[in-house]
Amino acid sequence: MTDHAAASSFCCADHSGTANAQAILTQAEDRAKARGVRLTPVRRRTLEILLQAHVALGAYDVLERLGAEGFGSQPPVAYRALNFLVEHGLAHRIRRLNAFTACAHPGEEHRAAFLICEACDSVTEAPARLVSDALALAAAEAGFRLERATIEAVGLCAACQRASA
């Protein structure tokens, strides 16, 4: 897991960061303000780190960067910042990878699905309205009251399909 960041440096999707990272960061600040929570330096920097990465990062990957920049260097520092971002819709946890990725659409309320490429480790956030609705239906049929869900697909991203063709 630790070498994800190094690998596949010119990979697929539009989460590549630098492009719209600034815009997303601004949205994130707005959202934080709207919610009345503080986007403190560690938290903000953590979000930037996620935005700059083109793959999902493990907590220890994030921690390493934070520590190198003068923030705390012990696991709780990273986990707290990451959990904060997730709680407030600024990042998502990818359970299959034990990793985190910046939300591509902060501000909107959304239920996302994640498309994880087995070849390049990229993670793309896809709109999951319909998937979510279908799941809600299936849950209702079982008398289950759905609170939230994890939807993660594994396969090959468009770029890697072309590359392997």
Next chain:
Amino acid sequence: MTDHAAASSFCCADHSGTANAQAILTQAEDRAKARGVRLTPVRRRTLEILLQAHVALGAYDVLERLGAEGFGSQPPVAYRALNFLVEHGLAHRIRRLNAFTACAHPGEEHRAAFLICEACDSVTEAPARLVSDALALAAAEAGFRLERATIEAVGLCAACQRASA
């Protein structure tokens, strides 16, 4: 995680085990034979352990039981058996819980969603054809070739809703 097995001893769903456990075990044997793989003693016993549990079990929970019965007592013993069962459709991995549960419908090819109760830790396997289709569609729209997916819902099972009403 370790006390899941102890808790909620008369819980909700139909995965309660003992009822149709025997039938499922038979199906599993058939399926293994059909696939030309061996359901060895550890593997079979591991499946039985999962079937007897009424919640998903962590690898170390399973390991503890296996060790107590004369099988190996080191992590790889449990992980290998569990991974075998998952690979061959006899069990499922519940990523949100870092746990495993016996498949309720071995034999059939199926893409399942899991309904995880926050109150009693029960895990119910729900048919997810429609959810899966919707996800396939969303993936296709992103040019993503879907291989497999994890669909896990968190909420309240029917029984626990009644209990808390």
Next chain:
DNA sequence: ATATCTAATGTTATACCATAACAGTCAAGG
């Protein structure tokens, strides 16, 4: 039957992921 090969099991050791508990710090609001 015996040699041979492969799959499966078991062990040791280690890596990776995550949180509990407590101490110090900082920024309001009274």
Next chain:
DNA sequence: CCTTGACTGTTATGGTATAACATTAGATAT
């Protein structure tokens, strides 16, 4: 000011998972 609650940092520990290698059990082929 000074209290208060939120935030950051540290130490310590617990839980999850795999790599690497030795051993054994089953199948296959003389």
